[in-house]
Amino acid sequence: MSYRQLSQEERQELGREQRSYLWGLGLSLLLTLLPFGLAAFTDMAHLTLWWIIGACALVQIVVHLRFFLHITLARNKREDLQLILFTVLILTLLCGGTLWILFDLYQRMMPNMMP
Amino acid sequence: MTVTEILFGRLGWDALPFWHMLQNPTFKSVINDLIASGAGLMVVLGALVVVAGVSWLGKWGYLWREWLTSPDHKRIGIMFIVIALVMLARAIVEAVFMRAQQAVGLNGGFLTAEHFGQLFTTHGTIMVFFMGMPFLTGVINYVMPLQIGARDLSFPVLNLVSLGLTAAGAALVMVSLVLEPFSTGGWTGYAPFTELSYNPGAGVDYWIWAVSLSTFSSTLSGINFAVTIYKKRAPGMTLFRMPLFTWTALCTAILMIFGMPPLTVATGLLALDRYLDFHMFTTDLGGNMMNYVNLFWAFGHPEVYILILPAFGVFSEVFATFSGKRLYGYTVLVMATICIAVLSFTVWLHHFFTMGQSANVNAAFGIATMLIGIPTGVKVYDWMLTMYRGRVRMSVPMIYAVGFILLFVLGGMSGVILATPSVDYQVHNSLFLVAHFHNMLIPGVLFGMLAAVNYWFPKAFGFRLEERWGRRAAWLWILGFMLAFFPLYVLGMMGMPRRSVSFTNPAYLPWTVIAGIGALVALAALACLLLQLWVSVRDRDHNRVFAGDPWDGRSLEWATSAPPPEYNFPVIPEIYGRDAFMLEKDGGTPFQAPTQYQDIVMPANSAMGVIIGAAGFAAAFALTWYMWWLVVLSAVVMIGAAIARGFVRTTHYVISADEVRRTHEYWLREVEATTPIRRSQEQSGANRGRAVPPVEGAVQ
Amino acid sequence: MSRTITRHPGLNLGPAHDDDATDVREELVFGFWVFMMSDLIIFGMLFATYVTMLGATAGGPTPHDVLDIRPAFTETMLLLASSFTFGMASLALKYRQGRRHLVGWLLVTLVLGLAFVGHELHEFVSMFHAGYVPSRSGYLSSFFSLVPLHGLHVTFASLWLIAILFQIAVYGIDSQVKNGLLRLAILWHFLDIVWIGIFSLVYLGGAA
């Protein structure tokens, strides 16, 4: 691959993509610093904090998918999105089921395993 | 540490199957060790015969070039099926021994508990991981690309790696007959019984690594199949024009991709417990064995649908073809298949209703389980309606198919019974359960795969299988299954636990004897199957079907020569509807010569499968016996091979348009010279692989 | 981005790179995505199992004792930065900004990746010194079955990156190198996503 002069349009596109990565980086930083900061420097109630951590994590995952992995809602190719959504469905079933089953067991039979 | 210990780890003379007998000769130990040594001898002799035979014929080069390193999906498929058949033979013999033991098992019998434990563990592990999985993977490998009009799978070299990994796992199970022992933990390998503190020997480690090799292989195969079906369909082959077998292949592939990982986690964590002193499932220091059960079945239930869906696909093709009708309710069948695939991730708890969770949890999973019965029932009706008013030909695949419908419905009923938690509390872990799952697995998986062999064999090898021995085999399988497993329902209701080496209740005896006779009948069925193969090969010249369409087939795989050229299709066909080949025949335009031929690019041979397979086997064997140097060495080989593969640049070769044209025109001339036959002559020597076209008045 | 034609999920090289390998590339990338999703199930089951083992401390150290969010923060930053620099490498590839540019970004990514692994190893060693070993309790076992697996993935990804750098040295930036980089990029970004799960659920959730 040799260095190549970019056309006007390509240059614009490159600029746009670079900005897109920077957005991704900025948003991720924000969504990382916020929960870390809250956990390190405040005495929030645990439950509130957990909700914030969870929400930040979910949003950050979406940010990464959008800005780093270029998963978009564009119409022409949906199979990537379908694949990810299907995986999320299976993941929810398996993980949700696991937690439900195990914690139900703990409650009935082994309370000492409750965190 | 001595040098021997470094070199051989904990492998010593006591691993030989006759060691115990020599040290401590009692009546029982002699009998058991003689049986075990006989089995080990069979393995050694088998390996020697194969090596000697290939050398004598001077076929090593041929074997290497045309088979072991060939990325052709058809060759790979056949090799998978060969593995499956070999392992089937072993597992059936083991089943006969178990049945024989229980037939004389009142207050004793001839097998030790240890030996019996190894038998049901290897039997179950082999039947699931090294008979069922390679069989269906092989059939999908062979048939699916032909059905969708592709030249190969998306990742041919990965396909070789899958084959290598499965072969390595199967070889490991075989080697465990020579260097004992294997696990006694059942095919489920439940912790904490399989933890180091209860099972310090090599057995469980054999099991862990054999199963892991199989799991990796299946995950990779699943990815390969799914991507192929998504990306390599011929133009016009929309999803809803795919043959039903391909649909089931797709759903099975998806289940492999998402269903195998929980098993990887379960066996991986068990290995961490055993090798690195973790406490995931131990009885002390916070270990929780219930996590193992949960993880195992989060794999285990999708697994049973991985096994059964391809069989559903085979039967769908068989019913349509041998009834001379298009498949009834295609769309509904597809929907049902998809429903089953998704629902199969919501029911795993029905394997451990009795673990102690509350009634709410049990009820939810019980209801979900019963829900799966609905799409399955729908399928049964569709198959029956496909036969309804068709001209049904009772050929061998059809005997298996009809036997399947009758028996599978029975098994399904016992499944719905088991899905009721309160009933399950009564019969859990009893022979009722063993009867139930064999009632699904033998008519389902085994009959399905044997039907597939009978149905597609002429495509793969260019000659039909002999019918008489085929029929005998089919009927004996059906009879043997019924004799061997219907008594188990009764025994289960009487309270006989599964996996028991002997019993004290004389009321069991008549039933275990009948079951033993049934197992012998099944053994006879296996013998008929082998005879069928032998006779067919011997008389192959009478049964050639080079024209390629012996059954008046409907889907694309019948539109090529038998066997097909390695690139499958001289030009990729255009598809205009379901039952693509039948459409052509209906329109009077099958067997066309394309206007133009082009060069075809095909994947080049690769030794990756052999290398990864061999290194995988070495790693697994070394881990089992604690030969750490070999573990490191084989890991280095595997990583090195993967890196080296990245530097290979000649991954393809070209078949010239001219050669393609010559091959194709030769076949077309042969087709022209073949007399078409009516369905009534299908099983006679007149069947040379060309059907009377429908337009000429053949009654369909 | 939304105006460019995408041929397959995730990163795209754009029409400038079309050659006869484009179809193959599409299959390779899609196949790799499927593989990642399968891997994600492994991580998912490990996460779920980890949560069920939070209470399995067997009288030993609790999550609160064991987990320190300071090293986790450094690791998070390293991995996030490496994700960004890999993105820059992808752009250098896509817009043909020259081999030096591409290799430069890849090297930065590699250093960040290795720094992550090194830092994590250091964290584990200090945990071992404090007596937080997997054989101490079910809880610690589940920690050490989840977090190091991610580290192992990063190690293999770094190895792969090194292999590709050598391929560039030998063959230049040919079609196969591009295919490799596209897939490695997916792996790299995917591992960062798994890490979001780890620092949120394991470290922040446990230390809080």
Ligand code: HEM
């Ligand atoms: C005619 C053929 C067969 C016979 C006679 C047979 C017989 C048996 C027997 C006697 C057992 C032990 C039952 C016990 O626990 O007391 C068993 C277990 C089992 N069989 Fe079969 N079997 C046959 C075919 C199959 C097939 C085709 C499959 C699967 C595809 C299969 C899968 C299993 C499994 C998974 C177990 C459970 C092993 C365990 O307890 O861990 N079997 N079979």
Ligand SMILES: [Cu+2]
């Ligand atoms: Cu099940």
